[in-house]
Amino acid sequence: MKKTIRKITASITAAVLCALPLANTLSASAVANANARYTYRTVFAVQSAKNIDLLVAGVACKSANTSAPAVNKLTSGTITGSGGGAPGLYAGGANFYPTNHNVTGALISFHTYCNSPSDYKEVSITNFAYAPNGNAISNAVKALPTFLVGDINADSKVNEADYQILYRAVEDNTVSTSRYKVNYFARTRVTLGGTTRSYNTYKLDINNDGYLSDSDVEMFNKYLSGNLTKFAK
8 A cells, every 4th residue: 555655646746847738838939959969967876775666756947948858767667757847947757667676876867958058957856766665765866967968077068178088088998898887976087188187977978878988989979070969868
């Protein structure tokens, strides 16, 4: 009975995020262009095993020149996503049931497209985790800071400087293997021009597959050369 009640409550929580339909609430000029170049991403990840049966998560942002947040599944499990909005606001929500209750690393992410880096205005993040018995688990899942995909050095630009950081990080860390699994709670040290700095490792995962590899470098190169309009997720 507890589990049934919890599931219903969790579903309602997600539904509140997306209570209003998008239709007729926003003018066409408010949304992101079809060729919008910029992608913002929010990753929900687990640092240590917490026996999670359900994650209820969501992202809400201002709608001007942006698309509605869309959800991506990053580990095995069952997901139900929905979207909605109101004048000036977009919201994306999801109920996610991981196959492995003690999974670590990334569970899901949300992405939003924008016409320019300055257009993304986050309103709120929803993040609730529940155990199989229906009890809430405090601090089980961390919503990592939302970031502009490709902006590794956090200067609100996606350019050659970021590409060089990524290229060096991949070259230095994939010597003995073709790729390595991203630690979402770690930083990667990169030395360029005799100067060493550290960067959030999750920002290096350009294609959002949970690994750092040549695939990330290739995707970034296509973006800079104009052969890729935007990072899909």
